[in-house]
Amino acid sequence: MPGPKVLFYVQHLLGIGHLARASRVASALKADGFEVTIVTGGRPVPGFPSAEVDHVALPSVRSRSESFSGLVDDDGNPIDDAFRARRTDLLLQTLRKSRPDIVILEAFPFGRRQMRFELLPLLDAIRDLSPRPRLVTSIRDLLQEKVKPGRNEETLALLNDHFDLVMVHGDPSFARLEDTFPLASEIRPRVGYTGLVAGQPPTPAGEAFPVLISAGGGAAGTRLVSATVEAAQLLPENVPWGLITGPNLPQEAFDRAAAEAPPHLKVMRFREDFPNLLASAELSVSQAGYNTVGDLLGAGCRSLLIPFSAGGETEQTARAERLAQLGLASMIAEDDLTPERLAGAIERALAQPKPPSARLDLDGARGSARLLRTLF
Numbered sequence: 514m515p516g517p518k519v520l521f522y523v524q525h526l527l528g529i530g531h532l533a534r535a536s537r538v539a540s541a542l543k544a545d546g547f548e549v550t551i552v553t554g555g556r557p558v559p560g561f562p563s564a565e566v567d568h569v570a571l572p573s574v575r576s577r578s579e580s581f582s583g584l585v586d587d588d589g590n591p592i593d594d595a596f597r598a599r600r601t602d603l604l605l606q607t608l609r610k611s612r613p614d615i616v617i618l619e620a621f622p623f624g625r626r627q628m629r630f631e632l633l634p635l636l637d638a639i640r641d642l643s644p645r646p647r648l649v650t651s652i653r654d655l656l657q658e659k660v661k662p663g664r665n666e667e668t669l670a671l672l673n674d675h676f677d678l679v680m681v682h683g684d685p686s687f688a689r690l691e692d693t694f695p696l697a698s699e700i701r702p703r704v705g706y707t708g709l710v711a712g713q714p715p716t717p718a719g720e721a722f723p724v725l726i727s728a729g730g731g732a733a734g735t736r737l738v739s740a741t742v743e744a745a746q747l748l749p750e751n752v753p754w755g756l757i758t759g760p761n762l763p764q765e766a767f768d769r770a771a772a773e774a775p776p777h778l779k780v781m782r783f784r785e786d787f788p789n790l791l792a793s794a795e796l797s798v799s800q801a802g803y804n805t806v807g808d809l810l811g812a813g814c815r816s817l818l819i820p821f822s823a824g825g826e827t828e829q830t831a832r833a834e835r836l837a838q839l840g841l842a843s844m845i846a847e848d849d850l851t852p853e854r855l856a857g858a859i860e861r862a863l864a865q866p867k868p869p870s871a872r873l874d875l876d877g878a879r880g881s882a883r884l885l886r887t888l889f
Contacts, residue, residue, distance in 0.1 A: 516546035517889065520613035520646070522604070522635075524620075524628055525555040526576040526584075528730035529760070530802045534682060534710050535619045535651065536562040541878035542885070550611050552604060554628070556587065558730075558760060560785045569607050571600045575761075576627075576732075584627055601631040605638055612642075615885060617649045617680070622671040623656055623694070626664075636675050647677045647888045651881075653803045654683025654709065656693040658827045669696045679704045680884060682803075684874040687835065693828075707881045708874030711807035715792035722755030722779070724859060725794040727787065729802050731759020733821050735766045736850060737800065742770050742778065743852030744859065750777040755790065757781050788812065796862050798855070801829035801844075806836065810871040816842040817862045819850055841868045 519542055523535035532555060539551045540563050551562045554571040562568055574592055577583040584592050608616070616639055619625075621632050639646055650672070672679065681690055685706045691697035697704070726741045728734025738758050745754055756774070758767050760783045771780045784790060791797055791812035799805045801820035809816045818836065820829030836842040843862055845854055874880065 515548055517614040517885070518548045518611060519550070519615045519617060519885070520608060520611050521549060521551045521617045521651075522619060522621075522632075523551065523553055524574075524625055525553075525558075525730075526574070526625075526627070527732045527761075528802060529558050529561070530729065530804045531619055532558055532561050533804045534653070536560075536566075537710050537712065537878045538651065538682075538881045539563075539566045542882050545879070545882035545886075547882065547885070550607065550613070552607055554600065556761070559783060569603070571603055572596065574600075597630045601634055604631050604635055608635065608638055608642075613646045615647045615649060615888065617651050619651045621650060622668045623650065623652050636671070640675065648675055649678045649680050649885070649888075650676055651680045651682065652690075653828070654681060654688040655803075655828045655831050656690075658693050658831070659825045665694065665696050668694075669699055673699075673701045676702045678702055678884070678888060680881060681706045682708070682710045682877045682881070684708055687873055688831075693831070705884045705887075707884055708877035709807050709810070710804075710877035710881070711811045711875035712788045715788040715808070715812050717793040718786050718789035720755075720790070721753070721793040722790060723752050723795040724754040724798065724863075725757070725790055725796070726754065726798040727757040727800075727805060728759045728762060729800050729805060729821075731762030733823060734759050734762055734800070736847070737798075737819055738762060738766060738770050740850050740852050740855050741798070742773050742775075742780075744856040745775050745778040747852060747856040748859065750775060752777065754778040755781065757784050757787065759783065796859065798859065801833040801836070801842075803832070806832060807875060810841070810873060811875055813867065813870060815862050815865060815867055817858055818842050818844040819847055819855075820844065822847045839871075841871055 525532040539549050543549050550567040552569045556573050573587050574584045577585045728737050774780050788808045794814045796815040798817045801818040818833040820833040833844045837844050
């Protein structure tokens with residue numbers, strides 16, 4: 514018998530973390546017998562989602578800036594009402610065509626308020642279906658804490674009016690929902706934890722970089738990329754470095770980094786085998802995004818974190834601080850990042866013993882399948 518049908522909506526606006534996590538969950542659901550359709554709304558990213566999952570791509574939007582202040586299309590033009598209407602119509606058509614048993618909304622209503630123009634009509638359409646699909650929100654372990662007055666109350670009202678399950682992709686021994694959502698005790702839908710959604714255990718890649726620097730999706734990585742190039746010029750050239758800038762780093766910044774990099778620093782746009790490169794690394798230097806940290810914990814290498822904090826973002830800093838307290842990473846605040854500080858921190862980190870094994874649940878993709886099975 515075919516498994517439950519799942520419609521999984523994910524919108525990445527700046528980085529690629531939301532898409533990567535949702536893609537891993539979707540693949541695990543497919544492997545567990547679910548019929549999965551994933552709906553994406555951002556720029557294409559190689560390898561996400563996997564080819565084994567049915568995929569509907571809405572007209573692409575992205576954030577205009579690191580502060581998430583507005584939405585633009587692929588050409589950088591602000592989207593208009595006609596554009597919003599096209600996306601909404603396609604999303605509702607996909608719902609009607611797929612007739613899912615479960616609809617998963619990645620981040621919403623805790624995040625992605627910019628997409629309310631299509632998600633609120635989707636909630637109404639789900640409510641009107643008979644039988645009504647189970648509605649699930651899929652969120653990471655730590656949420657953005659600095660929100661405008663009334664925002665948490667609005668989130669709570671949407672949860673209690675529409676949703677059946679809050680699926681937290683985290684290990685409750687590391688972070689719980691109430692740590693970053695103050696109204697958690699008033700949530701009426703069930704709250705369940707899946708474990709951290711990490712990739713498969715890595716195997717060493719054919720190419721090795723003892724020092725591996727990554728800037729996530731790259732849209733917010735210009736400062737880390739430029740500091741890395743200068744830091745590499747300050748340290749001896751006997752250790753190969755690899756710098757993965759991310760697909761969304763502005764082309765001008767990528768070209769400048771590639772031109773100025775010393776011989777021992779290889780500059781790359783994207784590596785689908787990033788987790789395997791970590792398995793061969795002595796030290797990873799990165800931001801503190803959810804997926805990158807999951808890969809780091811799986812690889813067990815030394816880690817230096819520079820959490821993204823522009824625009825009042827708190828999530829990555831909170832994650833990096835918790836990992837530092839557990840002895841699993843060291844960190845530099847983004848505002849304190851200079852080439853000299855980065856070079857010194859890299860030297861100190863390489864001199865330290867490897868961190869202890871993290872006793873955290875990293876099987877969150879399959880944990881998501883187990884949790885969703887309990888809805889029936």
